[in-house]
Amino acid sequence: xxxxxxxxxxxxxxxxxxxxxxxxxxxxxxxxxxxxxxxxxxxxxxxxxxxxxxxxxxxxxxxxxxxxxxxxxxxxxxxxxxxxxxxxxxxxxxxxxxxxxxxxxxxxxxxxxxxxxxxxxxxxxxxxxxxxxxxxxxxxxxxxxxxxxxxxxxxxxxxxxxxxxxxxxxxxxxxxxxxxxxxxxxxxxxxxxxxxxxxxxxxxxxxxxxxxxxxxxxxxxxxxxxxxxxxxxxxxxxxxxxxxxxxxxxxxxxxxxxxxxxxxxxxxxxxxxxxxxxxxxx
Amino acid sequence: xxxxxxxxxxxxxxxxxxxxxxxxxxxxxxxxxxxxxxxxxxxxxxxxxxxxxxxxxxxxxxxxxxxxxxxxxxxxxxxxxxxxxxxxxxxxxxxxxxxxxxxxxxxxxxxxxxxxxxxxxxxxxxxxxxxxxxxxxxxxxxxxxxxxxxxxxxxxxxxxxxxxxxxxxxxxxxxxxxxxxxxxxxxxxxxxxxxxxxxxxxxxxxxxxxxxxxxxxxxxxxxxxxxxxxxxxxxxxxxxxxxxxxxxxxxx
Numbered sequence: 257x258x259x260x261x262x263x264x265x266x267x268x269x270x271x272x273x274x275x276x277x278x279x280x281x282x283x284x285x286x287x288x289x290x291x292x293x294x295x296x297x298x299x300x301x302x303x304x305x306x307x308x309x310x311x312x313x314x315x316x317x318x319x320x321x322x323x324x325x326x327x328x329x330x331x332x333x334x335x336x337x338x339x340x341x342x343x344x345x346x347x348x349x350x351x352x353x354x355x356x357x358x359x360x361x362x363x364x365x366x367x368x369x370x371x372x373x374x375x376x377x378x379x380x381x382x383x384x385x386x387x388x389x390x391x392x393x394x395x396x397x398x399x400x401x402x403x404x405x406x407x408x409x410x411x412x413x414x415x416x417x418x419x420x421x422x423x424x425x426x427x428x429x430x431x432x433x434x435x436x437x438x439x440x441x442x443x444x445x446x447x448x449x450x451x452x453x454x455x456x457x458x459x460x461x462x463x464x465x466x467x468x469x470x471x472x473x474x475x476x477x478x479x480x481x482x483x484x485x486x487x488x489x490x491x492x493x494x495x496x497x498x499x500x501x502x503x504x505x506x507x508x509x510x511x512x513x514x515x516x517x518x519x520x521x522x523x524x525x526x527x528x529x530x531x532x533x534x535x536x537x538x
Numbered sequence: 539x540x541x542x543x544x545x546x547x548x549x550x551x552x553x554x555x556x557x558x559x560x561x562x563x564x565x566x567x568x569x570x571x572x573x574x575x576x577x578x579x580x581x582x583x584x585x586x587x588x589x590x591x592x593x594x595x596x597x598x599x600x601x602x603x604x605x606x607x608x609x610x611x612x613x614x615x616x617x618x619x620x621x622x623x624x625x626x627x628x629x630x631x632x633x634x635x636x637x638x639x640x641x642x643x644x645x646x647x648x649x650x651x652x653x654x655x656x657x658x659x660x661x662x663x664x665x666x667x668x669x670x671x672x673x674x675x676x677x678x679x680x681x682x683x684x685x686x687x688x689x690x691x692x693x694x695x696x697x698x699x700x701x702x703x704x705x706x707x708x709x710x711x712x713x714x715x716x717x718x719x720x721x722x723x724x725x726x727x728x729x730x731x732x733x734x735x736x737x738x739x740x741x742x743x744x745x746x747x748x749x750x751x752x753x754x755x756x757x758x759x760x761x762x763x764x765x766x767x768x769x770x771x772x773x774x775x776x777x778x779x780x781x782x783x784x785x786x787x788x789x790x
Binding site: 421423424426427428429430431432433434437438441442445446448536537 | 590592696700
């Protein structure tokens with residue numbers, strides 16, 4: 257009888273283990289399907305022309321998405337310029353002043369900001385930038401994406417800075433190093449891997465955002481380097497082409513999706529490498 | 539010729555409303571080791587953190603009284619200058635993890651933006667590491683990270699870092715409490731070497747250590763300076779009953 261119980265328990269263990277393995281496999285299935293589908297439909301459109309040429313008119317064969325690639329690049333640069341310094345400084349403030357009303361308020365706002373739907377942020381950027389400047393522009397798109405990046409950067413900066421031991425700060429201050437230099441030259445370098453990870457993750461997060469760009473960057477069929485004019489972006493192009501009635505455009509949308517997914521994938525891999533390589537041991 | 543480098547007058551320290559130190563008066567001599575001993579929580583660490591103005595960094599901390607370094611009240615000086623003149627080594631070795639050994643030693647100059655030429659830097663690094671008795675062990679890999687060193691080596695690296703600033707006083711806050719016996723005796727030998735150049739204030743809860751390395755000993759109890767005198771005297775014929783009880787292990 258005793259023996260039976262033990263073997264029954266072992267069996268239960270095995271069933272449970274099998275169940276866990278099965279479910280974790282199921283959880284990666286959606287990603288595999290998505291990747292498979294995008295690769296299958298997208299890879300045929302990828303060639304040098306696709307990456308370096310402008311889109312052609314309906315009925316003409318070929319054409320590329322270079323305007324969208326450049327547009328996404330410019331939008332990301334603008335949003336990084338806006339969000340990275342602000343996010344890191346706010347993160348420093350939060351980790352340096354853990355208690356206190358202002359930091360409580362800041363933390364709350366950052367959390368709420370993180371939860372605001374991206375379409376709403378798009379509308380805000382439309383009201384603030386597009387309406388006041390009178391035109392759709394890359395700048396307004398960058399503002400919208402920057403607002404979306406901000407909470408991620410603030411939180412990751414704060415969390416990594418909190419992990420830097422207080423002894424390190426003391427060591428620097430005890431050498432007579434002024435506070436601002438201690439933060440910039442001792443604390444920030446020690447937390448660099450975490451901060452860069454946060455920035456890359458936030459970039460990966462906003463690269464595929466369509467909603468905030470719909471009425472800010474707006475999209476453009478032309479190559480544009482002027483940040484005060486409408487600009488194309490990968491997700492916008494995918495949205496416009498995928499909803500069009502033309503099969504040629506559908507295949508371009510698939511190709512663009514492929515490029516977008518690969519870009520985000522590479523960003524995620526770089527993030528992992530950065531975390532591993534630059535990790536500072538305390 | 540013995541001269542006073544540091545004079546503490548009626549020093550009291552507070553954390554919010556709690557009084558940690560009560561009217562401490564103390565004179566520290568040049569080229570001597572002064573040990574501050576006492577049971578945990580008696581204010582030893584607070585006392586030395588008042589000397590280089592690190593105490594005031596804690597929110598709610600307050601200090602009253604005066605501390606004279608070479609006759610100048612440090613509480614009227616810029617704390618940054620005070621901390622450059624009074625080096626500190628902490629309980630837990632804390633080399634800068636992002637820097638190599640060389641940069642760790644010269645960190646006081648680099649982080650402060652003090653410009654000195656390469657030869658001068660090399661000289662300071664070598665001299666400081668030699669003084670800290672670490673040169674022979676690390677001279678072949680000065681450009682490797684300081685964090686792979688053993689605990690005792692890291693602590694000596696921190697001592698070298700403090701020495702590089704050519705301070706007048708070095709504060710050692712229980713520098714051996716996180717180390718094994720061998721590294722501890724290393725550091726103690728080092729302390730006896732170092733006193734040729736600087737005044738050393740050593741905080742320790744280890745009575746034997748205070749007896750081994752110090753010239754003068756102060757006994758601190760419940761924030762009060764109970765007794766201060768030559769180590770010889772304190773450890774053989776203590777005046778105060780509390781000192782005697784502490785030394786014989788009645789408490790602490």
